[in-house]
Amino acid sequence: MTQISTLDNPNWWRDAIIYQVYPRSYQDSNGDGVGDLNGITERLDYIAGLGVDIVWLSPFFKSPMADFGYDIADYCDVDPLFGTLADFDRLVAKAHGLGLKIMIDQVMSHTAETHPWFVESRASRDNPKSDWYVWADPLPDGNPPNNWLSVFGGSAWQWDTRRKQYYLHNFLVSQPQLNFHNPLVQQAHLDAQRFWLARGVDGVRMDACVFHFHDRQLRSNPPALVRDTSTVTDVNPYGMQAHIYDKTQPENIPFLERLRAQLDEFGAVSIGEISSDDALAQMAEYMAGGNKLHMCYSFNFLTPVFTAHHIRTQVEDFERRVQEGWASWSVGNHDAIRVMTRWGGPDATPALAKLVLAMQLSLKGTPCLYQGDELALHEADVPFELLQDPYGKAFWPEFKGRDGCRTPMPWEADAPHAGFTGGTPWLPVEPSHAAAAVDVQDRDPDSMLNFQRRFIALRRSLPQLTRGEIAFFDAPEPALALRRDLDGEASVLAAFNLSDAPVSFDWPATDGAAQMAVAGLQGSAERGRVTLPPYGAWFGTVPAATGA
Missing domain, CATH: 3.20.20.80 (Glycosidases)
Structure with missing residues (x-):
């Protein structure tokens, strides 16, 4: 290949x-x-x-x-x-x-908590890598500094007894967040x-x-x-916040x-x-x-x-x-x-x-x-x-x-x-x-x-599908109809049936199109009407000037 x-x-x-x-x-x-x-x-x-x-x-x-x-x-x-x-x-x-x-x-x-950077960072508040991760003091009542949540559930803050501070983890507790504000x-x-x-x-x-x-x-x-x-x-509360x-x-x-x-x-x-x-x-x-x-x-x-x-x-x-x-x-x-x-x-x-x-x-x-x-x-x-x-x-x-x-x-x-x-x-x-x-x-x-x-x-043989512009046509759900255009090439038309039931619809742009045979996909277009079996698709080409 x-x-x-x-x-x-x-x-x-x-x-x-x-x-x-x-x-x-x-x-x-x-x-x-x-x-x-x-x-x-x-x-x-x-x-x-x-x-x-x-x-x-x-x-x-x-x-x-x-x-x-x-x-x-x-x-x-x-x-x-x-x-x-x-x-x-x-x-x-x-x-x-x-x-x-x-x-x-x-x-x-973020890194693993076993990364040498974090091992050093959590050892004290004044070591060379103490500011390589996101550390914060607790609120007066001992709670984390804010309401940020972890993608994997619960608070995004974990208490560390060595520094007596919280560190940020947007994912697992064992994945501490690096401080990118540090150059x-x-x-x-x-x-x-x-x-x-x-x-x-x-x-x-x-x-x-x-x-x-x-x-x-x-x-x-x-x-x-x-x-x-x-x-x-949808069972994860992370989605309940606006993450700004x-x-x-x-x-x-x-x-x-x-x-x-x-x-x-x-x-x-x-x-x-x-x-x-x-x-x-x-x-x-x-x-x-x-x-x-x-x-x-x-x-x-x-x-x-x-x-x-x-x-x-x-x-x-x-x-x-x-x-x-x-x-x-x-x-x-x-x-x-x-x-x-x-x-x-x-x-x-x-x-x-x-x-x-x-x-x-x-x-x-x-x-x-x-x-x-x-x-x-x-x-x-x-x-x-x-x-x-x-x-x-x-x-x-x-x-x-x-x-x-x-x-x-x-x-x-x-x-x-x-x-x-x-x-x-x-x-x-x-x-x-x-x-x-x-x-x-x-x-x-x-x-x-x-x-x-x-x-x-x-796809490799059709530059329209790699570099061409894309435009969609109105079609009834669950049909998706589109065109790919590239200067100097015929326009490629494609229609897809996204369901397990047959669908047909009028698409005037396909009238007179040259059908492209794609083994494994079934579909037809005749006199501007596209017919697709369940999960069917149809491809065709028209001269670029008449592709609209």
């Missing part, structure tokens, strides 16, 4: 497709039940064969694993669970040989990022990048006028500019995770001027809402409000219920997965795909006694956490643990996942896996 060319194309990442690998669950090479870097290296040929361009690796750095790598204890080393720096170098070398770019996860806002903290992160860029890393995904700075005055958040359920479950003081502070802008300047030195790309009350406002701010983040994604497609109106609104609002930015549309990742279950329910068939992929790859922006979605995997059912995610344990039983989307990748249907490991997997392999393993789908030309390979190849 030919990857995109980056020569003389500074915006190559706009044509690219990102594929997220969750290292713990991709491939175990040493039989300890946990995926590792060498396992990923073994599977790079498979990833390249999908036709994607960028491999985003969730954290593999040294960590106590309280939040499975998102609690970092050493920013410049590989955790032994995943391998060594030499293993990482081999992974990068093989990836580059296959035309793949490597993107790493930068978790800058030494910023420089330490720049130094760590340079370490990886010098080893050949091609990009960074900025985890929780809206959390870098906090309000210096520690003002309490007001109640939310509209409860946020896009980034947290504990994140999204203006001081983040110059820091992102410094990050970008360093990335530009190496020709590396960045993508920011934006979880805020008004994600589009933050996206616009964090990408304005072309000197901060390259692209951003929000959680707006990671919710249970699956309607044509919602998708059209999100894209149109982005185009209207984020005029200097570039979107990365994601329908699945390591923090969200798998899209098959979230949007299709327990009985959804691969037809839904094909429809969702075709729609996602037809939107203007850089798609981000999550491992296993190419197999149309459903959310795994992990019993409480095998649950690993602390977020799920805290909110059980109404919210089961994130383990259901993190279970091991199934490679061989008849192998123990579906070929993921020769040991006992850290999370169980879902039986239905084994039946949908890579080796089974490889042999089936109509499988979701082979459909994804074909559609990615189709």
Whole structure:
């Protein structure tokens, strides 16, 4: 599979497709039940064969694993669970040989409590790193300094007996918040990022990048006028606050500019995770001027809402409000219920997965795909006694956490643990996942896996779908109708049925269009009327001058 060319194309990442690998669950090479870097290296040929361009690796750095790598204890080393720096170098070398770019996860806002920085910081109020984290005295009655909440439940403040102060943690108690108002903290992160860029890393995904700075005055958040359920479950009180003081502070802008300047030195790309009350406002701010983040994604497609109106609104609002930015549309990742279950329910068939992929790859922006979605995997059912995610344990039983989307990748249907490991997997392999393993789908030309390979190849052959402008047409719910236009090329028309019932509607623009045959998708357009079967889609082209 030919990857995109980056020569003389500074915006190559706009044509690219990102594929997220969750290292713990991709491939175990040493039989300890946990995926590792060498396992990923073994599977790079498979990833390249999908036709994607960028491999985003969730954290593999040294960590106590309280939040499975998102609690970092050493920013410049590989955790032994995943391998060594030499293993990482081999992974990068093989990836580059296959035309793949490597993107790493930068978790800058907080560390593990075992990080030497925090160990020193909490030891006293006057040591060299005493101001590297967010510390505050209690109120006169002993309560925390304000009402800020943790994403993972409860107060965002934890009492520390050593300093007799509270420290801030926006996530787990064991993930203390760094104080980015201290310039030494910023420089330490720049130094760590340079370490990886010098080893050949091609990009960074900025985890929780809206959390870098906090309000210096520690003002309490007001109640939310509209409860946020896009980034947290509706049983979590975190969504009851308007988070205007504990994140999204203006001081983040110059820091992102410094990050970008360093990335530009190496020709590396960045993508920011934006979880805020008004994600589009933050996206616009964090990408304005072309000197901060390259692209951003929000959680707006990671919710249970699956309607044509919602998708059209999100894209149109982005185009209207984020005029200097570039979107990365994601329908699945390591923090969200798998899209098959979230949007299709327990009985959804691969037809839904094909429809969702075709729609996602037809939107203007850089798609981000999550491992296993190419197999149309459903959310795994992990019993409480095998649950690993602390977020799920805290909110059980109404919210089961994130383990259901993190279970091991199934490679061989008849192998123990579906070929993921020769040991006992850290999370169980879902039986239905084994039946949908890579080796089974490889042999089936109509499988979701082979459909994804074909559609990615189709997208690569149509520059309208990567660089073209986008416009939507009015269509009855649940139909989504759009057009992609690029100077010098025919306009591409596409219609999608987001339901399990047939739909038809009038779309005059399709009259006389040349239909594009897409194996695995069914639909027709005759005399300006589009007919789509359940989860069907239709693609066609018209001369650019008559595409309106």
